[in-house]
Amino acid sequence: MPENARLSPSIGQLDLDFVEREATLRLLMKLSIQLHLAGLSLSNTVRVLDIFGVERARSTVHNWVHKANLQPKSGQNPDHVAVDETVIRLNGEQYWLYAAVDPESNELLHTDLEPTRTKVIASSFFSELREKHGVVDVVFLVDGDKALNYACQRHDLDFRYERHGNRNSVERIFWEVKRRTSSFSNCFSNADAETADEWLRSFAFAWNQLI
Structure with missing residues (x-):
């Protein structure tokens, strides 16, 4: 700790x-x-x-x-944003966690928990991210996921493929989220997706305070 x-x-x-x-x-x-x-x-x-x-x-x-309704502060405008998604399990069911991170500060900018992944959901995530932070002249770092690439193209965003490097900041956060949700079963015990989504925003707030 x-x-x-x-x-x-x-x-x-x-x-x-x-x-x-x-x-x-x-x-x-x-x-x-x-x-x-x-x-x-x-x-x-x-x-x-x-x-x-x-x-x-x-x-x-x-x-x-x-x-307490905690969540990351809005209005950030970093030079680069690493975006990725990963699978987490909630009550035995599979959900997709989308996350955007400032790789320079390691701050979590935005999270979203969805029951599936589609091009529409990925596009909606970028829309929420832009609305929350007003990201301008930002280079988005994505992997080879087709939905994320499609979303960047749809929003006419500057993006580049990067598997490691600055995108490692997202992987570290995903590792911690998975550790928490698997080790602390009393966090998500019998929790619904909405509760888990709220917890993830609270986690993002705390993460940004402690990095």
């Missing part, structure tokens, strides 16, 4: 406006959210709360994470 000194800056950025009646101190709620997104399982996060004399269920921490 990253050092505590790297955890603290993002704690203040967590918005807890969703809280109405909650007996837990907001600082402990923020700490719990951050610890879980940084890599601590729900079970171990609850144990940390126990140290402070606070007893909470794993589902409570899970709800805090999702209600």
